[in-house]
Amino acid sequence: MPTLEHMHAVVNSYVHALNAADPDAIVALYADDAVVEDPVGSAPKKGKAEIRAFYAASVAFKLEVELEGPIRAVAGEAAFAFRVSFPMKGKRMTIRPIDTFRFNADGLVVHMRAFFGADNVHTE
Amino acid sequence: MPTLEHMHAVVNSYVHALNAADPDAIVALYADDAVVEDPVGSAPKKGKAEIRAFYAASVAFKLEVELEGPIRAVAGEAAFAFRVSFPMKGKRMTIRPIDTFRFNADGLVVHMRAFFGADNVHTE
Numbered sequence: 089m090p091t092l093e094h095m096h097a098v099v100n101s102y103v104h105a106l107n108a109a110d111p112d113a114i115v116a117l118y119a120d121d122a123v124v125e126d127p128v129g130s131a132p133k134k135g136k137a138e139i140r141a142f143y144a145a146s147v148a149f150k151l152e153v154e155l156e157g158p159i160r161a162v163a164g165e166a167a168f169a170f171r172v173s174f175p176m177k178g179k180r181m182t183i184r185p186i187d188t189f190r191f192n193a194d195g196l197v198v199h200m201r202a203f204f205g206a207d208n209v210h211t212e
Numbered sequence: 213m214p215t216l217e218h219m220h221a222v223v224n225s226y227v228h229a230l231n232a233a234d235p236d237a238i239v240a241l242y243a244d245d246a247v248v249e250d251p252v253g254s255a256p257k258k259g260k261a262e263i264r265a266f267y268a269a270s271v272a273f274k275l276e277v278e279l280e281g282p283i284r285a286v287a288g289e290a291a292f293a294f295r296v297s298f299p300m301k302g303k304r305m306t307i308r309p310i311d312t313f314r315f316n317a318d319g320l321v322v323h324m325r326a327f328f329g330a331d332n333v334h335t336e
Contacts, residue, residue: 092329128289129289160332162327165327169280184281186291188312205284205285207285
């Protein structure tokens with residue numbers, strides 16, 4: 089099972105790679121057979137090709153991502169709250185998700201789930 | 213599927229009932245066959261009797277519970293960050309979990325998972 093330190097490092101690398109608009113660095117955190125549900129309830133992205141395409145489209149928005157509060161990691165899983173904002177049609181859109189990661193024994197993410205609803209999305 | 217408003221109301225009722233040290237009000241939010249993993253990785257509490265015993269023991273600590281940031285609710289699931297503090301041997305212990313709730317079609321919680329690790333527990 090991955091250590092707390094490893095899980096914290098992966099979450100921090102994820103946030104850094106989103107800010108750096110680096111889909112390859114993001115995909116490197118995932119296992120080959122990983123599943124991404126973003127948001128929860130949407131069609132899951134399965135495997136590195138689908139996951140890379142999803143993140144490549146996402147980071148094209150020039151995301152600014154910042155953790156909110158501490159990373160919670162325990163027993164091979166992690167949860168973290170954050171805000172992501174990006175320019176949209178002359179305004180600024182901000183989404184405040186909570187994501188969960190489940191890790192495999194190699195410390196790679198096998199399941200990501202992003203919790204955010206309509207009322208977690210704001211435009212100003 | 214429960215509405216966002218319903219899921220928000222259940223989370224707020226949960227926080228209120230924890231502060232009120234009211235295990236019956238907490239258990240009323242759960243389905244008969246609910247499962248509680250608190251923390252993630254521990255032996256699950258299954259069914260209302262086990263869940264009530266768990267919360268009765270928890271609220272005996274005179275918990276003070278406060279949400280951190282917005283509730284994230286979507287597609288029959290919710291996630292929320294919070295802090296819980298309580299007196300412990302002349303000091304004050306604070307834990308900062310992220311909990312997830314999965315709801316059934318009746319709007320009752322069928323699966324609760326609490327994410328917090330050793331580094332989310334502080335004594336002062």
